[in-house]
Amino acid sequence: MLPSFFIAHGAPSLAIEQHAYTEFLQKLAKSIPAPKAIVLFSAHWEGPVQKISSAIHLETIYDFSGFSEKLYDIKYPAKGDLTLSLHIQRLFQEEGIRCELDDERGLDHGAWAPLYIMYPDAQIPVVALSVNPRLTAEEHYRIGAALGPLRDEDVLILGSGGTVHNLRRLDQNNPVPQVWAVEFDEWLAEQLETWNLDALVRYDERAPNAREAVPTPEHFVPLLLALGAADTTRRAKLLHHSFQMGTLSLCCWMFGGMRKS
Template sequence: MLPTFFVAHGTPSLVIEQHAYTEFLQKLARSIPIPKAIVLFSAHWESGVQKISAAIQPEMIYDFKGFSEKLYSMEYPAKGDLTLSLHIEQLFLEEGIRCELDDERGLDHGAWAPLMIMYPDAQIPVVVLSVNPRLTAEEHYRIGAALGPLRDEGVLILGSGGTVHNLRRLDRNNPVPQVWAVEFDEWLAEQLETWNLEALIRYDERAPNVREAVPTPEHFVPLLLALGAADTTRRAKLLHHSFQMGTLSLCCWMFGGKKRH
């Protein structure tokens, strides 16, 4: 059974950067079995109904402006997996979760940026799932839990977003992590490590500095989705944590991994 992961995708330029976090992502991919397919919840695909990508050959989506020209010629030619998309649809329907297949959606940078670092050869099929920021945290957890059976089928489930993600509070001239950002991530770590669902589903009320750390929920909810997918093996471990530009949290959480003896 594969664990699930939440990976911060940082800025679009992450894919051309070289630092401790990108090195970590490369090593992470080599440390786990090669998955048969990857299912990824992307913070950059928002929809009112749960969407499931079903394109045979997803196209690249360059959903950003003002970055290096090199990024706009990036290609990640991973194929889709229609059989898996239909399987996911069935898993959702069995749990009463409304969903729709989308055979036109491509790969946004929330998907291709971390995947390009982790699996640069693009040989593993990828199915991307949308997020609905209007749902409650409890509903996100339930959506993730519906996909738990995929872990036994050799499918890697990733949530791609960011815990502290406030673009207005970035400070490009000050790499020192801001106190309020660190406090939020520390609170989150305590709740995840103890699998405190009561607190997590009410993070927007209980977490310190939540209005600054999570001004909008779309980047945070992929964590809840990845967490829910590991509901049957409730173990959480922080594998990497660093900051860029003072407030942009680059963290990776593993959920449902094996216990250490």
């Protein structure tokens, strides 16, 4: 059984950066058994209905501007896995979760940037999943839980987003994290480590500085999805935590742990 993970994808430039977090992601991929496939929820694929990528070849999408031209030279030629896509569709349908296959969608930078660091040879099949920020936190957790059985099938479930993600509060010249951002992540860590679902699903009301840390929910949603995927084991461990530009949180959480099937 594989754990599920929440990984912060930072800015698109993460793919060409070299620092403690990128080194951590490289080591993380080597520290866990090679998965048969990767299922990834990206904050940058939003929609009113749960979408499941079903393309055979996944296009590298450059959904950003104003960054280094080097990023446009990166290709992440991952293949899809139609059998897995159909399996995910059935898992959702069994739980009454409305979903649709999408045979055109490729991988946005929320997906390919961290994967390019973790699995640069792009040899592991990938199925991308959308997020719906309009759903409740409880609904996101339920969607993640529906995919829990995949962990027993050596499928790696990743939620890619950011816990503190307020682009208006970034400070390019400040390496020191701001107090309000640290306070939010510390509160979040306490709730995750105790699996306090009552508090987590009401983070917007209970967490300090929630409106500043999460001005819009799409980047927080993948955390709840990855959390739900480990509902049967309910263990959380913070593996890495750092900040960029004063407020951009770069963290990785492992949910469920690893155990023999």
